[in-house]
Amino acid sequence: MSSFHLVSLGCAKNLVDSEVMLGLLQENGWELCDDPAAAEVLIVNTCGFIQPAVEEAIEVILEMGAYKQDDPSKFLVVTGCLVQRYLSDLERDLLEVDLFVGTEGVADIATLLGRLIDGKQEKKTFCPDRFLMNASLPRTVSTPFFRSSVKITEGCSNRCTYCMIPSIRGDLRSREIEDIIEEMKRLEGAGVKEISLIAQDITAYGNDLDSSSHLMALLERILSETRFPWLRLMYLYPSGVPDELFALMKGEERILPYMDIPFQHVSDSILKKMHRRYGYEDLCHFVENIRSAVPDIALRTTMMVGFPGETEADILQLEGFLKQYRIDHVGVFSYTNEEGARSEFYEQQCPEELKQERMNRILELQAGISEEILQKYVGRTVPVLVEGLSRETDLLLEGRTVYQAPEIDGCVYINDGTASPGDIVKLRITEAQIYDLVGGIV
Numbered sequence: 001m002s003s004f005h006l007v008s009l010g011c012a013k014n015l016v017d018s019e020v021m022l023g024l025l026q027e028n029g030w031e032l033c034d035d036p037a038a039a040e041v042l043i044v045n046t047c048g049f050i051q052p053a054v055e056e057a058i059e060v061i062l063e064m065g066a067y068k069q070d071d072p073s074k075f076l077v078v079t080g081c082l083v084q085r086y087l088s089d090l091e092r093d094l095l096e097v098d099l100f101v102g103t104e105g106v107a108d109i110a111t112l113l114g115r116l117i118d119g120k121q122e123k124k125t126f127c128p129d130r131f132l133m134n135a136s137l138p139r140t141v142s143t144p145f146f147r148s149s150v151k152i153t154e155g156c157s158n159r160c161t162y163c164m165i166p167s168i169r170g171d172l173r174s175r176e177i178e179d180i181i182e183e184m185k186r187l188e189g190a191g192v193k194e195i196s197l198i199a200q201d202i203t204a205y206g207n208d209l210d211s212s213s214h215l216m217a218l219l220e221r222i223l224s225e226t227r228f229p230w231l232r233l234m235y236l237y238p239s240g241v242p243d244e245l246f247a248l249m250k251g252e253e254r255i256l257p258y259m260d261i262p263f264q265h266v267s268d269s270i271l272k273k274m275h276r277r278y279g280y281e282d283l284c285h286f287v288e289n290i291r292s293a294v295p296d297i298a299l300r301t302t303m304m305v306g307f308p309g310e311t312e313a314d315i316l317q318l319e320g321f322l323k324q325y326r327i328d329h330v331g332v333f334s335y336t337n338e339e340g341a342r343s344e345f346y347e348q349q350c351p352e353e354l355k356q357e358r359m360n361r362i363l364e365l366q367a368g369i370s371e372e373i374l375q376k377y378v379g380r381t382v383p384v385l386v387e388g389l390s391r392e393t394d395l396l397l398e399g400r401t402v403y404q405a406p407e408i409d410g411c412v413y414i415n416d417g418t419a420s421p422g423d424i425v426k427l428r429i430t431e432a433q434i435y436d437l438v439g440g441i442v
């Protein structure tokens with residue numbers, strides 16, 4: 001039996017690709033090794049979306065390459081977005097890599113690795129035409145058994161000027177509703193309780209299919225044909241959210257009162273340069289409308305600072321927006337020029353020190369806002385999905401409320417009561433920190 005070790009980098013969408021590769025390899029008799037030193041094949045599934053992700057991927061590839069240096073009989077395979085974006089550079093600079101597989105080669109991984117160890121893989125690269133996963137592919141869930149993600153589309157047809165996703169992953173390709181339902185039923189049968197629907201933009205789901213395939217139709221089918229208690233919506237485009245979704249969330253408690261909806265900025269001039277199809281007033285109306293329909297909703301967004309042409313007035317407007325609308329979770333990152341993106345050639349590029357100063361300002365502001373927001377939960381009893389023992393100490397359990405998404409938001413430390421991973425319990429919140437909550441099981 002051949003063995004492999006796999007490192008998955010990047011977002012939840014990339015993790016789904018890794019899980020499909022895991023499933024395919026295990027179905028074909030490969031054994032997964034936790035220890036890279038014991039594996040015959042070392043696989044790194046990379047992210048290449050932004051420069052920090054590129055740097056992390058290179059670092060991990062070199063780290064895995066060190067194992068091959070110690071044992072030349074090993075094979076090193078690099079897959080994913082980094083390959084799709086920088087193939088020629090990687091071929092030139094990473095001679096220790098035996099095989100490069102692009103984002104579209106997921107379904108062929110078992111065949112490719114079989115050829116590789118048999119000495120029959122003649123080409124060092126494999127970047128086939130566009131691929132869309134489907135429910136017939138095996139998938140080994142690597143997250144805790146009680147939560148998982150379902151990728152409903154691939155690629156993106158938005159053309160944000162700073163983003164390389166369309167050139168890496170291609171234009172929007174939506175899975176058929178029947179196919180998504182089939183995968184979700186399989187996950188439900190395996191004991192999954194929380195599903196995150198993910199895509200580069202889930203509001204665009206079905207735009208490339210017939211008129212009967214759209215996000216609302218998909219949600220209605222999921223609600224009628226599955227019994228997941230928690231359904232979480234991730235990565236919505238602000239101007240693409242239909243009013244019908246507000247009404248559905250208001251009346252359906254299984255769709256969690258939570259949205260991950262990247263704004264990127266609030267300044268009209270910056271949003272226009274980014275080619276985002278909305279403005280400041282649209283964002284204000286969106287927040288007011290969703291909170292009117294679902295008063296208890298938690299909103300997560302991301303803000304990019306230091307975009308070319310950004311002024312102090314733009315940052316002050318962003319600060320004012322956050323103070324006024326008090327978004328629950330805000331990720332902040334500084335703009336970086338991405339090779340091939342239109343914004344790389346924009347004038348009025350911001351100096352790095354100015355980007356860092358502005359990012360720190362927004363982060364500090366949001367930390368105070370988050371701490372104040374979390375105080376509203378003290379004294380309330382809320383449903384919590386138990387993750388297991390705390391990462392901080394074995395003396396506590398850890399979980400998440402419906403208002404906290406896995407991996408990216410804070411958590412709840414459970415200091416009273418007993419429960420098992422995957423249990424959904426009622427928790428009385430007794431304390432709020434900057435990003436985390438503390439409470440006991442009722």
